[in-house]
Amino acid sequence: MHAAGALLTIDLQAIRANWRMLQARVGSAECAAVVKADAYGLGAAQVAPALAAEGCRRFFVAHLDEGIAVRPGLPQDATVCVLHGPPPGAEGEFVAHGLVPVLNSRAQVDAWRALAHRHDRELSAVVQVDTGMARLGLSPVELRALAGDAGALRGVRVACVMSHLACAEQPEHPANEAQRGRFIAARRCLPAAPASFANSCGIFLGGGYHFDLVRPGAALYGIAPIAAAPNPMRPVVRLQGRVVQMRSIEPGTPVGYGHAWRCERPARIATVSVGYADGWLRAIGESSAAAWVGDVALPLVGRVSMDTITLDASALPEGALVPGALVDLIGDRQDVDAVAARAGTIGYEILTALGSRYARRYLADVAAP
Template sequence: MPDSTAPYPSSALPDAAEMRAGAVLSIDLGAIQANWRLLQARLGSAACAAVLKADAYGLGAAQVAPALAAAGCENFFVAHLHEGIALRAHVPAGARIHVLHGCFAGTEAECAAHDLIPVLNSPGQLAAWAALGVARGRRLPALIQIDTGMARFGFTEADLKAAIADGRALAAIDPRGVMSHLACADEPGHPANAAQRARFDALRALLPPLPASLSASSGIFLGPDFHYQMARPGAALYGVNPSPGEMNPMRPVVRLDARVIQLRDVPAGTPVGYGHTARTAGPARLATIAVGYADGYPRAGSNTGAAWFAGVPLPVLGRVSMDSIILDASALPEGALHEGALVTLIGPQRDIDAVGADCGTIGYEILTSLGRRYHRRYIAAEA
């Protein structure tokens, strides 16, 4: 990522659009590619897919998808049908796009028209997809999801056995694979991981042999027994640590630099921000920056965490407002910071997971909440 001491996130001078923006979100496409390659290497012969739901976790599927395709990714996952339709224009013609939520009733024809592969989660979805295939005289591709212990998506054991016993709907589709999802993969020692894997093996054995997928980001790091034929990483591609409590093996992808709107010197005991939840302990220099909870920096980050400038932490003081945050810039030398300068909220000193911890949440939520008001700078892909 760019040098943390530079006045702007790269050596290039800012353009007019960047100067108008209250903050700059830098997104390193080369780092996303490197993260995908690292995960693919760890998977060995298993395929490494990429989850691009929620607009590639908020970073822009139109930019991220071509970079991943250039790195060699051929399988993509989204949550909703409309995400898959939009993604189709940004990946090669032969790329496989899977829709995790399957098709809502009445949307099956649209899904097929855009060459998307639904993940069938229920008997109703299976029946509707099979009926469309029968009407068109061909078996349509799909993945089958089994619930192995999360009570969220997928066929229950009873559902699966009933579908197999009947046989007609399963015979009318082209099943490309069977999948499930781990509930506790970010806790390697949790007994649910082995229990879900055992249940996955038992239930998929009821079906004809099919390629299997159980793991997302954290599951890849549980070892080869969890890899099967394909894994579906999402957050790890974007720099979130897949192994909490251990050193993050992924390259950082995002950096958030906010512009200073105003500087002021205040005496000791000055109340700061809404509700006067903070007061200055001594004479202080305050810096108000142009990021707030409307930009995805949570209000829960009030009076915790910090921004950084020239390697110096500038603690958040008072409540996070809709459009602004007040920082204590007293530790900086006189004249070091000026109005219009950029300070770093997410970057080398404080990564996405640490900011999540500051705000009482996880890096996933911070990442996917980053707002649309930022000026976005994409750092070029490596391939």
């Protein structure tokens, strides 16, 4: 830890508490966990077993390789669903590794049915329908054709029917209810099966969106599920950057690339070992973001570079910050969503961009069941 340029602390107990809160909110519906993109950058190998220990038994990843990586760390009775479905020719890998595909197109349905025929047994799958996002899932045309073909799903056990909300972070958006109506209609075209519609934000739209299974991702990791509303989730991440060097500069001295910032008074500058190679986005502009030392904010001055940022530490007493000290970049004073707002992006991008150079510390780590 002492040798790293920065320290990323991930609170597994907070992730577990967030899952418990979401499960309680959806009542009799099952609460799954989305652990794609390495659990939103926080480490699926640690996060997924922690959630399994809490009682979660259904996990979603995006890619086949992600499913192969996460499956061995989970209990035998857990289910791992792959959102992008089988890449052409890779259907057999799902059977070999005990993974369930999400079938998004007629081509994927046909390939999975053919595999079931070759194995001479039913194979489970989730079927996704597009209800208004035009991204993944059977289109209305494909769905009608599938419903009209009595043999289209022969050998396929439809374990779940799902869709995805496009505007759930905006509770009043009319697309939410329009999509819900389309989803209800689409289910009538498919074999009777449990239904899944709500992501993190969708959970907070109310019970009419919960159906049988909800699929939170971002909310598990502390991101606010509803824009411009108080965040009910526990914070999960603390990011601390290490001071490399301190220097005193005179008025008019430029700092950083392009001389984009000049001090107007004598200042003490702290160079901190975090940059855009670590996911501290270059879009976080001069003086628009702060690090913290206790209750004292240190403005970012000069441009974010690949390996470093520079902070105006003049508000601290001289000698209070020295090389090797840590400053808070994400924490109690500035959460992931606040950093995202300063960068003109969303918390999802901040978390998934966190790089591999951080020393990582997991709080309340749990062994795989």
